[in-house]
Amino acid sequence: MTADIAAPCQTAIAGIRTDRLQAFVADENARFVAERPRALAAYENDSAAWLNRVPMHWMRDWPSPFPLVVAAAQDATLVDIDGHRLDDFCLGDTGSMFGHAPAPVTRAIRDQAARGLTYMLPSEAALRAGALMSDTFGPFRWQVTLSATDANRNALRVARAVTGRRKVLVFNGCYHGTLEDTMVELRSGRTIARRGLVGQGFDLTTGAVCVEFNDLDAVEDALKAGDIAAILTEPVMTNSCMVLPQDGFLEGLRGLADSHGALLIIDETHTQSSGYGGYTRQHGLRPDIFVIGKCVAGGMPMALWGMTDSVADRFAAYDADRPAGHSGMGTTLAGNPMQFACLEATLQEVATPQAFASMTVGAKRLATGLKTAIEAAGLTWHVVRVGARVEFICAPGPLRNGTEAAAAHHPKLEGALHLGLLNRGCLIAPFHNMMLVSPVTADAQIDRLIAAFADVLSALTGDTHG
Known part of the structure; x- marks a missing residue:
């Protein structure tokens, strides 16, 4: 309870105390490194020829200490070289919106x-x-x-x-x-x-x-x-x-x-x-x-x-x-x-009408679950959905223009959320809080993302790091 009494004296980002945020990021970074020894070795040993050690500069924009190294992707699942299976809601930042490698x-x-x-x-x-x-x-x-x-x-x-x-x-x-x-x-x-x-x-x-x-x-x-x-x-x-x-x-x-x-x-x-x-x-x-x-x-x-x-x-x-x-x-x-x-x-x-209908149903399920998790955490964030595209925004809404959107963007907090989701088996787009539901995304994958999101919010708002 002492930490809660002291909370008003703490600085915060979008309702999350910065000391709790920093502790969460430190824990999640350590977890990411410990769980990906092969990716770390590949990155350290084989990437020196690339500028900033990546073929494209935005590959460093992911919030992890070093990039994932992908072994394979199929449907809405991505597998890294350390054997982790990730529910993929980034889907190549829309490039693979219908799932990886459609038959x-x-x-x-x-x-x-x-x-x-x-x-x-x-x-x-x-x-x-x-x-x-x-x-x-x-x-x-x-x-x-x-x-x-x-x-x-x-x-x-x-x-x-x-x-x-x-x-x-x-x-x-x-x-x-x-x-x-x-x-x-x-x-x-x-x-x-x-x-x-x-x-x-x-x-x-x-x-x-x-x-x-x-x-x-x-x-x-x-x-x-x-x-x-x-x-x-x-x-x-x-x-x-x-x-x-x-x-x-x-x-x-x-x-x-x-x-x-x-x-x-x-x-x-x-x-x-x-x-x-x-x-x-x-x-x-x-x-x-x-x-x-x-x-x-x-x-x-x-x-x-x-x-x-x-x-x-x-x-x-x-x-x-x-x-x-x-x-x-x-x-x-x-x-x-x-x-x-x-x-x-x-x-x-x-990209058939039936595929889009399925995607929209799944995206509605995801948006509803994210909203519920945000409300349970007592945060004033909001969720936006456009068809199969869903985004949580760490600010009240709706937003009206680019100036309001820029003010609603909190890179340090969003990076922590992305890393926390990644460590819990869910990949979302690194540049913003975008998630896509493909025609091959299973309800179980959506539910895992909702549960992971709720778990991350609990860690950031509860006494886990207080």
């Missing part, structure tokens, strides 16, 4: 590998896949690339080409991949380059305007200048503590874009979790350009962007008149037949 996709990879890996020419599957994309996401004219970053980059080039304007309007706290055009934020009412960018060589604010999500007045004020080619937005803000659109906001963007001669680009890279056909189909949105990536080909690196007939016709006229030369769009390995084999298999057999 139709692995068959497509095996069959296509025997026919060649890249041609710079279309395959029969490539020709068929366009119709499947339109049937699923809407009647767009499609192009393909390797990542959603490139898809957004190309979409903006088209928008500038057909409007003759330079700037893009984005929302504070947005993320559209590592596209330089959108790496801006709102600070004291001004658009500035995001802090922390590496080697930034030119002024990003000459090509971008940043306003708050859910603020149609600010959007309209920015559009009045007449120099904005496109509004680029996710229908739900992700990667920044999830922020839902308020009633009428997305419809308002459509109207404002039309009124001021700008295009509306909807980036569904993360929000494909909303349901069959993404948030756009589920909610009847009408973008001029539609971007999709991550899991669209069942885990094979692929993204697509499609434009309406009207925009395609405008672009065709522009393209016919431009000087001959490099367009600045496209990469050699994009459009390879392996991508299309996987895309066709995913759209036909994996």
Whole structure:
């Protein structure tokens, strides 16, 4: 009881005492190291050739003392080289949203590998896949690339080409991949380059305007200048503590874009979790350009962007008149037949309406369980769900914009929660508190995650470290 009496004198993060948080992290770090000797040895002995000892810098963003080393992944389970089986709710940060190695996709990879890996020419599957994309996401004219970053980059080039304007309007706290055009934020009412960018060589604010999500007045004020080619937005803000659109906001963007001669680009890279056909189909949105990536080909690196007939016709006229030369769009390995084999298999057999229905039921189960655990712990946090995507946020909600989302983000606390869940056999996304339920995620896995979450909260709020 002495610790409880002293609690008001302790500093706290989102209702968790910092001394208890520090003790919890120390215990969990020690547990992680003790339970993963093979991963530690592999990391120490075999990784020196990589910058910061990892092939990609974000592999160090996990909250563990050193990264997991994966042996295999199947369905919604990941196995590390120390033999630990993890219930995987990260699923490659959406890249494997339908589960690891879906059977139709692995068959497509095996069959296509025997026919060649890249041609710079279309395959029969490539020709068929366009119709499947339109049937699923809407009647767009499609192009393909390797990542959603490139898809957004190309979409903006088209928008500038057909409007003759330079700037893009984005929302504070947005993320559209590592596209330089959108790496801006709102600070004291001004658009500035995001802090922390590496080697930034030119002024990003000459090509971008940043306003708050859910603020149609600010959007309209920015559009009045007449120099904005496109509004680029996710229908739900992700990667920044999830922020839902308020009633009428997305419809308002459509109207404002039309009124001021700008295009509306909807980036569904993360929000494909909303349901069959993404948030756009589920909610009847009408973008001029539609971007999709991550899991669209069942885990094979692929993204697509499609434009309406009207925009395609405008672009065709522009393209016919431009000087001959490099367009600045496209990469050699994009459009390879392996991508299309996987895309066709995913759209036909994996990302079905039935799969999304199952995912949504499981996600509702998860969201309800997390809410119950938070209430039992006496915390004022909240849970947000968009289809199969669930996120706990260590602050009251709902959040309205990027500024509120940034204030709700508590990296030290979230890192502790992630590490605690990992040590209890549950993997969630490292960059935020996102969890995905796949069509092959079992109820038992969901229940284990809920129990692990409740156990971590008990350790952080109870007398375990008091």
